[in-house]
Amino acid sequence: MTVTRDLSPVSGGDNAALPGLQVELARDEPMRLDSGQSIGPFTAAYTTCGDLNSDKSNAVLVCHALTGDQYVLENNPVTGKPGWWELMVGPGKPLDTDRYFIICVNVLGGCLGSTGPRDINSDTGELWGLDFPVITIGDMVRAQALLLDHMGIDQLFCVIGGSMGAMQVLEWASKYSERVFSAVPIAGAARHSAQNIAFHEVGRQAIMADPDWRKGNYLREGVNPKGGLSVARMAAHITYLSETALHRKFGRRLQARDAISFGFDADFQVESYLRHQGSTFVERFDANSYLYITRAMDYFDLAAEHDGVLAGAFEGTTVRFCIISFNSDWLFPTEESREVVRALNAVAANVSFVEIDTDKGHDAFLLEEPEFYATVSGFLEGAAEHRGLTAK
Amino acid sequence: MKTDYSGTAPQIPGVSTLSRRDLEIIADMIDQGSRVLDVGCGNGALLDYLGRNKGVDGRGIELSQAGVNACVAHGLSVIQGDADTDLEHYPDDAFDFVVLTRTLQATRNPREVVSHLVRIGRHAIVSFTNFGHWRVRIEMMFGGRMPVVGEDGASWYDTPNIHLCTIGDFSTLCDDLGLRVQRALSLSHSGSARELKSAGAAANIRGEEAIFVLTRE
Numbered sequence: 001m002t003v004t005r006d007l008s009p010v011s012g013g014d015n016a017a018l019p020g021l022q023v024e025l026a027r028d029e030p031m032r033l034d035s036g037q038s039i040g041p042f043t044a045a046y047t048t049c050g051d052l053n054s055d056k057s058n059a060v061l062v063c064h065a066l067t068g069d070q071y072v073l074e075n076n077p078v079t080g081k082p083g084w085w086e087l088m089v090g091p092g093k094p095l096d097t098d099r100y101f102i103i104c105v106n107v108l109g110g111c112l113g114s115t116g117p118r119d120i121n122s123d124t125g126e127l128w129g130l131d132f133p134v135i136t137i138g139d140m141v142r143a144q145a146l147l148l149d150h151m152g153i154d155q156l157f158c159v160i161g162g163s164m165g166a167m168q169v170l171e172w173a174s175k176y177s178e179r180v181f182s183a184v185p186i187a188g189a190a191r192h193s194a195q196n197i198a199f200h201e202v203g204r205q206a207i208m209a210d211p212d213w214r215k216g217n218y219l220r221e222g223v224n225p226k227g228g229l230s231v232a233r234m235a236a237h238i239t240y241l242s243e244t245a246l247h248r249k250f251g252r253r254l255q256a257r258d259a260i261s262f263g264f265d266a267d268f269q270v271e272s273y274l275r276h277q278g279s280t281f282v283e284r285f286d287a288n289s290y291l292y293i294t295r296a297m298d299y300f301d302l303a304a305e306h307d308g309v310l311a312g313a314f315e316g317t318t319v320r321f322c323i324i325s326f327n328s329d330w331l332f333p334t335e336e337s338r339e340v341v342r343a344l345n346a347v348a349a350n351v352s353f354v355e356i357d358t359d360k361g362h363d364a365f366l367l368e369e370p371e372f373y374a375t376v377s378g379f380l381e382g383a384a385e386h387r388g389l390t391a392k
Numbered sequence: 393m394k395t396d397y398s399g400t401a402p403q404i405p406g407v408s409t410l411s412r413r414d415l416e417i418i419a420d421m422i423d424q425g426s427r428v429l430d431v432g433c434g435n436g437a438l439l440d441y442l443g444r445n446k447g448v449d450g451r452g453i454e455l456s457q458a459g460v461n462a463c464v465a466h467g468l469s470v471i472q473g474d475a476d477t478d479l480e481h482y483p484d485d486a487f488d489f490v491v492l493t494r495t496l497q498a499t500r501n502p503r504e505v506v507s508h509l510v511r512i513g514r515h516a517i518v519s520f521t522n523f524g525h526w527r528v529r530i531e532m533m534f535g536g537r538m539p540v541v542g543e544d545g546a547s548w549y550d551t552p553n554i555h556l557c558t559i560g561d562f563s564t565l566c567d568d569l570g571l572r573v574q575r576a577l578s579l580s581h582s583g584s585a586r587e588l589k590s591a592g593a594a595a596n597i598r599g600e601e602a603i604f605v606l607t608r609e
Contacts, residue, residue: 320469322464323471341471341473342478342481345471345478345481345482346481346482346483347483348482348483348486348487350449350451350469351451351469351471352463352464352468352469352470352471353460353464353470353471353472353473354457354460354461354464354472355457355472356461357457371461371465374461374465375461375464375465377465378464378465378466378467379464379465379467381467382466382467382468382469383467385467
């Protein structure tokens with residue numbers, strides 16, 4: 001596949017210049033999607049850290065969230081910032097790269113190297129745009145499974161992720177339980193709630209209302225719906241925090257001024273912060289990708305194909321689960337995690353469940369929360385012992 | 393840089409020994425390699441011991457979040473939950489042993505809890521403080537005050553122990569539920585255990601603590 005663009009996902013460039021690894025999957029046979037359509041061949045862009053051991057038993061798949069990417073530890077080539085989970089992954093960290101082989105893949109439909117709506121459809125030679133098939137969490141995981149086939153890894157020691165990453169973890173544990181030894185879904189849910197679908201719809205409408213969106217054809221027309229995508233990000237960003245955290249961080253403090261302006265400038269620090277979040281986000285993310293990935297989350301409902309009985313998704317599972325939630329997370333509240341725990345108990349699965357006390361909201365899984373990391377560390381230690389992975 | 397996370401969670405006492413006499417006795421009752429659910433597992437001492445010394449596949453439920461976090465951070469499979477509300481989600485015969493130590497008195501509906509224990513497990517092991525013990529009787533008779541029992545020494549108004557019973561009371565409950573008492577032991581103050589032939593008056597007076605092994609008839 002020859003796509004020319006630079007590193008930034010919002011302008012033309014070259015995928016080959018992205019650090020990390022890329023592989024073309026589904027070459028011989030297209031991959032079937034939940035929608036009934038097929039895709040293939042397609043590119044999976046991923047990074048690895050640590051070493052795969054001789055019997056390939058120490059692989060850990062990290063599943064990223066909605067706007068995450070494969071740069072879990074190494075610096076993000078677009079933003080130049082450190083990997084998004086460097087608190088979790090690295091030497092001596094809970095996902096110890098001296099011990100485990102960490103894999104993180106940009107999701108199918110993403111915009112940092114894996115095939116998505118901003119790429120060229122090799123069948124037509126045209127940009128995908130909205131012709132890109134609607135994908136699901138199941139499709140993302142199916143693509144990851146193909147990557148593992150390619151790498152010759154039969155079973156993951158652990159699959160772990162927060163938010164949309166947690167959805168992928170649950171999908172993995174349900175659909176490929178024999179390929180998963182342990183699973184750590186963090187701040188997630190077995191289905192997207194009505195409230196969360198509603199928030200996503202606000203974001204999508206903001207993008208589609210931007211005149212530069214051009215019915216999804218903006219790349220072809222040389223424009224970018226930055227305003228819409230930025231508003232989508234601002235609205236979403238609020239849901240990742242908590243009222244307490246916002247208040248602690250900003251209160252009603254004014255931004256670089258002594259008095260309110262009686263206008264619509266960013267008088268308040270919180271406004272300035274959100275605008276900054278929006279404007280930096282549009283430099284690293286593709287608007288159509290945002291539509292596709294939010295849709296994938298909305299469609300996620302693990303119980304649906306088991307007549308609404310979530311326990312049916314885990315029947316006979318041998319996976320060791322560690323479910324983690326944060327008590328100030330109102331986007332994926334603890335009750336959602338508890339529902340997964342109840343379903344796992346109903347099939348007598350091996351499950352741990354910890355609710356972390358924090359005021360940092362949904363984003364807590366990316367932030368400094370010692371008890372959270374101690375939990376993951378301890379759980380993995382126990383799982384490694386059962387898997388026969390000795391400490392280095 | 394290596395980060396040491398062990399300091400953030402309370403240590404589990406005794407890897408190879410148990411500090412509580414009732415837990416020692418219960419650990420002896422549990423078969424090698426069996427599946428065990430510890431309801432109200434606290435800091436996970438029993439589960440940890442059983443995992444290391446008896447190859448047990450152990451799970452725990454604990455009400456206190458601090459207890460749960462400590463357990464999971466030590467590699468034990470424990471969930472935050474409540475014996476009164478969460479046992480109903482477990483399937484029948486999911487475990488070989490379901491253990492409830494010094495917890496029954498803090499449940500809202502002990503009768504329901506005991507029914508679930510014998511449904512979920514092939515055996516239920518229940519330990520509790522005997523309120524028929526002579527020391528308790530004397531305190532009531534001569535002190536005229538509610539006896540303060542249990543590790544926390546809490547007064548009547550703030551104790552979590554709301555359903556206290558005697559060995560005699562518990563035997564009656566087992567009869568009412570149609571359960572078979574496979575074994576019953578009473579523990580003296582010094583920790584010596586004695587098999588209870590029946591829930592006779594003597595046992596009900598001498599035993600400071602009791603351990604019952606129950607099965608469905």
